[in-house]
Every structure is written in structure tokens, then in C-alpha cells.
Amino acid sequence: MEAVVLGSTGIKVNKNGFGALPIQRVSTEDAVKLARKAYEAGITFFDTARFYTDSEEKLGEAFDGMREKVYIATKTAAKNADEFWEQLGISLHNLRTDYIDIYQFHNPSFCPKPGDGTGLYEAMLEAKAQGKIRHIGITNHRLAVAEEAIESGLYETLQFPFCYLATDKDIALVEKCKKADMGFIAMKALSGGLITNSAAAYAFEAQYENVLPIWGVQREKELDEFISYIDNPPTMTDEIRALIENDRKELAGDFCRGCGYCMPCPAGIEINNCARMSLLLRRSPSALQLTPEVQAKMKKIENCLHCNKCKSKCPYGLDTPALLAKNYEDYKQVLAGNVSVN
Ligand code: SF4
Numbered sequence: 634m635e636a637v638v639l640g641s642t643g644i645k646v647n648k649n650g651f652g653a654l655p656i657q658r659v660s661t662e663d664a665v666k667l668a669r670k671a672y673e674a675g676i677t678f679f680d681t682a683r684f685y686t687d688s689e690e691k692l693g694e695a696f697d698g699m700r701e702k703v704y705i706a707t708k709t710a711a712k713n714a715d716e717f718w719e720q721l722g723i724s725l726h727n728l729r730t731d732y733i734d735i736y737q738f739h740n741p742s743f744c745p746k747p748g749d750g751t752g753l754y755e756a757m758l759e760a761k762a763q764g765k766i767r768h769i770g771i772t773n774h775r776l777a778v779a780e781e782a783i784e785s786g787l788y789e790t791l792q793f794p795f796c797y798l799a800t801d802k803d804i805a806l807v808e809k810c811k812k813a814d815m816g817f818i819a820m821k822a823l824s825g826g827l828i829t830n831s832a833a834a835y836a837f838e839a840q841y842e843n844v845l846p847i848w849g850v851q852r853e854k855e856l857d858e859f860i861s862y863i864d865n866p867p868t869m870t871d872e873i874r875a876l877i878e879n880d881r882k883e884l885a886g887d888f889c890r891g892c893g894y895c896m897p898c899p900a901g902i903e904i905n906n907c908a909r910m911s912l913l914l915r916r917s918p919s920a921l922q923l924t925p926e927v928q929a930k931m932k933k934i935e936n937c938l939h940c941n942k943c944k945s946k947c948p949y950g951l952d953t954p955a956l957l958a959k960n961y962e963d964y965k966q967v968l969a970g971n972v973s974v975n
Pocket residue numbers: 897898899900901902904936937938939940941942943944953954957
């Protein structure tokens with residue numbers, strides 16, 4: 634079994650972490666079954682967020698009466714100290730616990746620090762002193778904020794997107810965390826569904842001993858794949874290297890990662906899927922994307938107000954309205970049978 638130690642937290646877990654965002658989309662019964670199955674197989678790190686609707690409640694149900702057997706990380710998107718305490722109280726209640734192992738600021742647009750006027754970091758320290766949280770972490774999609782968090786020395790973990798499409802700067806971030814004795818929690822290791830070969834994804838992450846990937850799990854079949862990597866971890870082979878190289882070429886440049894940070898959209902456009910439809914059509918069974926429901930979602934792009942709210946929020950600096958228009962044009966061509974996909 635490959636294990637990861639999350640820097641100065643000393644938390645040592647199997648290299649397969651459980652990302653609890655997708656369990657919002659399944660019933661409580663199925664979510665509990667997935668989380669328990671993961672635990673029984675040896676997965677002990679579970680990452681959720683206050684923002685993921687009922688995900689915390691589902692984990693609370695799954696680990697009721699056995700809290701100390703797992704590590705739970707959750708996140709707060711609080712903008713001030715009052716919101717911080719309110720959200721922390723709800724998370725503790727939902728998770729049926731009196732402590733959170735790693736409490737993370739959820740993708741803030743700046744790096745919270747003591748004395749910055751928000752009171753957020755002071756609240757973290759107070760929560761830690763009260764024993765309600767054990768370690769302070771931060772998640773982000775912006776390189777500059779992530780780097781500032783590392784340099785600040787205020788955080789024990791960083792959660793950042795990290796998959797085999799990573800740039801040299803992303804890889805440097807992993808090294809900086811290692812030097813700073815900070816845990817690196819890798820989100821989006823499957824790039825929001827664009828990476829379909831999980832063994833290749835694992836083999837990439839395995840090259841970095843301080844990285845803990847948290848796999849977003851919604852179906853038992855997906856979980857079973859990661860469980861199989863506990864005893865048989867995939868390693869980098871020439872074949873996997875070639876596949877990664879090919880994907881890097883195919884996904885080079887500006888593409889939507891499906892993170893959803895640009896939402897909500899005032900025109901009701903489901904940007905996180907619509908802005909990457911061309912890739913979804915070609916990298917997963919296209920029939921799933923050509924249903925009347927998806928067609929209706931894509932048609933909403935016609936209602937785009939060009940308000941640019943999405944563009945200003947995209948952490949990858951994408952021209953989101955233009956990307957939506959491009960994807961819609963391609964979608965119409967595919968629907969009309971003018972362009973063939975799989
Ligand atoms: S520019 Fe269009 S897609 Fe973006 S937020 Fe505004 S209406 Fe929505």
C-alpha cells in the first residue's frame with residue numbers, strides 16, 4: 634500500500650483519497666454505501682465542503698459512531714468571522730462530530746492572513762484553540778494565491794488542481810509544498826472528467842510522494858477502480874507515458890476544466906459542462922451528450938447576455954462566452970451530422 638503523509642499535519646493515509654463532491658448527486662443510501670466501502674477497503678481520507686449541499690450530511694451518516702477511524706477535511710467559503718462560525722457550526726453538526734481534521738478556506742480570491750481585516754484567519758486560530766479543527770488548510774485554483782499561501786507559512790495543507798495535464802508551474806508548486814512541509818491535496822486529478830484513464834492518472838500522481846489525490850467518486854464502478862490501486866498501484870510505463878503525451882497535445886491550450894467557479898449564470902447556462910461540450914463529445918460516449926435534455930441545456934447558450942460575469946470569475950482566465958459560442962457551434966454541427974464523433 635502506498636501512503637502519503639500530509640506535511641506537518643502528520644496525517645498518514647493511503648494515496649487514494651475520497652473526494653465527496655459527486656456524492657451530492659446520489660441518494661443518501663448509495664452515498665453511505667460508497668463511503669463505507671471505501672473505508673473498508675483502506676481509504677481513510679474524505680474531503681467535502683460546506684458548499685457541496687448535502688455531502689457533509691452523507692459523510693456524517695456514513696461515519697456515525699466511528700468518527701475517529703477516518704480523517705475528514707471540509708471547507709468554508711466564509712467571507713467574514715460571523716459567517717465562519719456559522720458555517721463551522723453547520724459542518725460539525727452535519728458531520729456528526731466535534732472536530733474537523735483539516736478545515737480549509739474554499740478557493741478564496743486572496744490568501745487570508747492575520748490582520749487583513751476579514752477576521753478569517755483569526756477565526757481559524759480560535760477554532761483550532763477550541764479543538765473544533767485540528768489543522769488549517771486552503772484550497773485554490775489560482776497559482777498566485779496558492780504561492781502566497783505557501784510563502785505565508787500559515788497553512789499546513791494546500792489543495793490545488795493537479796493532473797497529468799499540469800504545467801511546470803503546477804509541478805513547482807508541489808515541490809514548494811514539500812520544502813515547506815505542507816501537505817498537497819490534488820483535486821481534479823481526472824480534470825473534471827476529461828481524463829478517462831484512471832490508471833494513467835494514478836501513475837502520474839504516484840511520481841510525487843507528497844501528493845494525495847482525492848478522487849471524485851459517484852459510482853461504485855469508479856470506486857472499485859481506485860480500490861484496486863490500493864493493492865496494485867499503477868506505475869509509469871512507456872505506454873502510459875505515450876497516452877499522457879497524446880492527451881497533453883490534444884488538450885493543449887485553453888480548455889474548460891468544468892470547475893463551475895464561474896457560476897451561477899444569470900441566463901441559466903450550465904457553463905461547467907456546456908463550455909467543454911466539444912471535449913465531452915469526443916472523450917466520452919457522445920450519445921450521453923446528445924439527449925434532448927443536453928440539447929436544451931446547450932440551446933440556452935443562445936440566451937447569453939454577454940455580461941462577462943463568468944469570464945471575470947474563471948480562475949483559468951478563459952474567455953468563457955467565446956468558448957461557449959465555439960462549443961455550441963460545434964455541437965450543432967455534430968447534431969446535424971456534419972461532423973462525426975465517437
Ligand atoms: S456572459 Fe453569458 S454565460 Fe457568462 S455569465 Fe453572462 S450570461 Fe452567463
